[in-house]
Amino acid sequence: MKNICFCFQMHAPYRLKRYRFFEIGQDHYYYDDMATEEYITWLTQTSYLPLCRTIQEMINLSKNRFHCALAVSGTMLELFEQFVPEMIDVLKDLAGSKCVEFVRVPYSYSLAAQCNSSEMEMQINAHAKKMKDVLGVSSATLWNTELLYSDEIAGLAWKMGYKTIMTEGAKHILSYKSSNYLYSTCANNKQSLLMRNAGMSDALSFHFSDPNWHEYPMDAEKYANKLASLPEEEQLVNLWMGAETFGVLQPGWTGIFEFLKALPYYVIEQNMTFLTPSEAAKQLSTNEPIVSPYPLTWTGEGKDLSTFLGNDLQQEATNKFYAVTERVHLCEDKSLKRDWMLLQDVNYLHYMNHIDQGSTTFESAYDAFINYMNILSDFLQRVDEQYPTTIENEELNSLLKTITNQEKEIASLNAEIKKLKKKK
């Protein structure tokens, strides 16, 4: 029997404001709230809200047999709280249905997994806390930023208790193998690896309404038949996509929402089941481990990190940023820590790509880089004010240890004095 695993991913960055170099050291607020609000409101109204309402309907119509996952970043949840609170209510309803798994995502959709493992832990824990606080849900499934995955990341996730990881069914990793099986990871054979079926997923994201596409027009029955006609022994089809597929990439008038709404009926009719990622990991048996020594993602031709770390600009920005990770972790300044969190958004790196700049508002990759580096310069100055970079990390650690321990030390010395006095 075939299983279908849907996952919709939601994330949007704070829009950065125009930040000139003469503001470095003067102005410590980096965001354009008006632009952010406008963008988030538009995105939610045209895509996320109608999508979530459709999912709710699908669950109701299928009598709770439609299951799926949502990958919502911490930043996204924050933005919903601020600008479109009704979205939180809708998400709460979905969480209450027990049919939707809210998978773990790095809080600010960053590349921490690639750049700094201790930061990755922070991001994951922050997301876990946010999801628990706002929606009351938890999950042992990891959707890393842009489906970034490598053997090393699997190991890190395993250490943190994540038993299931989602990643791209990249051809150069799978070679002759099919993405439609449950695999295990190199880190541990009990850790399952789910791989996205790129062809079937992208068919919806990029081709659904394209009259030149050989499958056009696509409808729910046809799509369900295609799923059913995949080789018998293939057990799991992972259909994952950005949630903006519905409403933005494929506008509402294309009928994409109606397509989605009709899909469970035909899928169930063909004796296929909907599963969430963790249900899939639990119910299906795992196959051999997938080896992926190099990082892979779901972006670009090469399905690697080159979209985000491919050029000199992106590398310099990333290196400068993560060079102060230890110092930021040590410090207590709340606003500094918040900026640290938000500034690692992968979108800011995407804007610096020369060829494809994603959803940028900047004129060019250089323009985006200039703005980001000015902000980063101000941020680094603030870090430096807390912990001067002239002091080595190790030295700083021991100094801080002394400071935090001094009270204990004094207490124990006092106790000793008392003891000695008593003896006398």
Next chain:
Amino acid sequence: MRALMFGWEFPPHILGGLGTASYGLTRGMAQQGDMEITFVLPRPWGDEDQSFLRIIGANSVDVPGRGCIEFSGRYPNNLIEEIGNYEAVAAQLAYREQFDIIHSHDWLTYLAGVAVKHITGKPLVIHVHATDFDRSRGNVNPTVYAIERRGMDEADHIMCVSNLTRQTVIEKYGQHPDKVSTVHNAVEPLPNPDEFQKHERKDKLVTFLGRITMQKGPEYFVEAAARVLEKTDGVRFVMAGSGDMMAKMIDLVAKRGISDKFHFPGFMRGKQVQQILADSDVYIMPSVSEPFGISPLEAMQVGCPSIISHQSGCAEILHHAIKTDYWDIDAMADAIYAIVKYPAMYKSLSQLGREEVNNIRWYDAGLKVRDIYNRVLGWK
């Protein structure tokens, strides 16, 4: 195919970008193999490269009743008279030369082209390297405008060096869009690209190079420099060239109190130009209106990052250059700061910019011109 071209400048004796562009384009076209180009100049100096075309000096053509006419070959005060004389010479050539098409470079030679067209009935294409709207920031000289207008009205086809210029030709000179095409300029590859190396120096160098006139927007450069120097040290600014606004600029620099960091080395020529570009960390061209603007491409050839204004034609074909509005001194200052402070910025612009420019070839521009010739002649 045989083309009779009328031009005003040709290397090595050049005063502006027109000569460089004439040379590059004819050389690029000569590579097609079956192009025969006859290039008429007011006054050749004898040391022009004639390996790929034939040069005729207007000053050595016998005009009945007047003999050989003297030409300055520059932009003298009696320029209009000189243009008239050039036209008289052209009329003589119309009878003597064998050609299929007439090609006039810039307004100084339009009337010559028109005269030849009327005598021979052969088609005329004109090449707009600039219009008077660019040179005067809108205060057009009526005599010049009338000449330009006549040339355009009479031409069978008009080629412009950028979409920006094309738009001016359509809007300000009332030409039909179908008659006007864009042929972007290119840049001659350096014979020896490694000849110009960057010298180590303590301070970063930001360079402006060109005529110091209203059209080039020098005051915006000074203001941007003042912005940068407010915040940071270790940057020097150079304004090379000369022009009617030079004294004013020296005053402005003094007024902003940055004279110790702002230098005026005067007019530069030949290899001096490439060397200062190679030594610079930033090349800046804040032109208010620039039909094309070849100098940023020359800077990029020697690996110098360029900042150009959106109001420059070359902005249409360059990706690895920073573009700002000419009046946006904040953006300009920001870009300068970024290039001198963030190493990746310099490195990317320098490497990718050089690569980009090396792929902008006169040969390709020549093919476009050839295509227009064929269309006008109805040959294909």
